[in-house]
Amino acid sequence: QVQLVESGGGLVQAGGALRLSCAASGRTFSSYTMGWFRQAPGKEREFVAAISWNGHSTYYADSVKGRFAISRDNAKDTVYLQMNTLKPEDTARYYCAARSGNYDPVPDEYEYWGQGTQVTVSS
Numbered sequence: 001q002v003q004l005v006e007s008g009g010g011l012v013q014a015g016g017a018l019r020l021s022c023a024a025s026g027r028t029f030s031s032y033t034m035g036w037f038r039q040a041p042g043k044e045r046e047f048v049a050a051i052s053w054n055g056h057s058t059y060y061a062d063s064v065k066g067r068f069a070i071s072r073d074n075a076k077d078t079v080y081l082q083m084n085t086l087k088p089e090d091t092a093r094y095y096c097a098a099r100s101g102n103y104d105p106v107p108d109e110y111e112y113w114g115q116g117t118q119v120t121v122s123s
């Protein structure tokens with residue numbers, strides 16, 4: 001079992017920045033691919049970014065490429081999502097997730113999920 005707890009969400013104006021954190025506990029964090037997903041009201045959960053177990057490979061949705069950056073600190077069992085140049089369409093609840101296999105953008109492929117943190121971007 002892996003427990004995930006997100007933090008860092010909030011209300012920000014368009015063009016602003018936020019840094020989300022996801023703290024893990026339980027089984028060996030460093031063995032998992034970690035992903036960030038988001039879900040807006042009335043929409044399906046969508047892939048945002050993912051990072052390999054060792055941090056050497058990162059993956060992004062086209063909608064956030066160049067604005068968001070995912071990173072991890074295996075010594076702290078934490079994964080981060082730096083979000084810059086935020087837009088109103090980035091408003092959603094953001095979730096971190098863990099999977100024991102390689103990168104996959106499909107939410108159902110992730111075994112463990114946090115409760116999410118709300119990000120609201122005002123125009």
